Amino acid sequence: MGSFSIWHWLVVLLIVVLVFGTKKLKNLGSDLGAAVKGFKDGMAQGSTPETSAPAPQVTADKQATDKTTIDVDAKTKS
Numbered sequence: 001m002g003s004f005s006i007w008h009w010l011v012v013l014l015i016v017v018l019v020f021g022t023k024k025l026k027n028l029g030s031d032l033g034a035a036v037k038g039f040k041d042g043m044a045q046g047s048t049p050e051t052s053a054p055a056p057q058v059t060a061d062k063q064a065t066d067k068t069t070i071d072v073d074a075k076t077k078s
Helices: 006-020 022-047 060-065
Strands: none
Touching (some): 006 022
């Protein structure tokens, strides 16, 4: 009961092909491949250091002159 034989997996594969059809399975495989490739590209971009300049810091003088910025203190729930 622990592992399935090759015949069990072939029957399962045959049922899946009959239910979904080969065209849907092909599209599913290509979509899954594209998702994995996008994930790998995203992980590669995240691990490389940024070459752009660091973001400028806001100083107290800038906050005092900028009238459109609203400064709100967050309160914690107890």
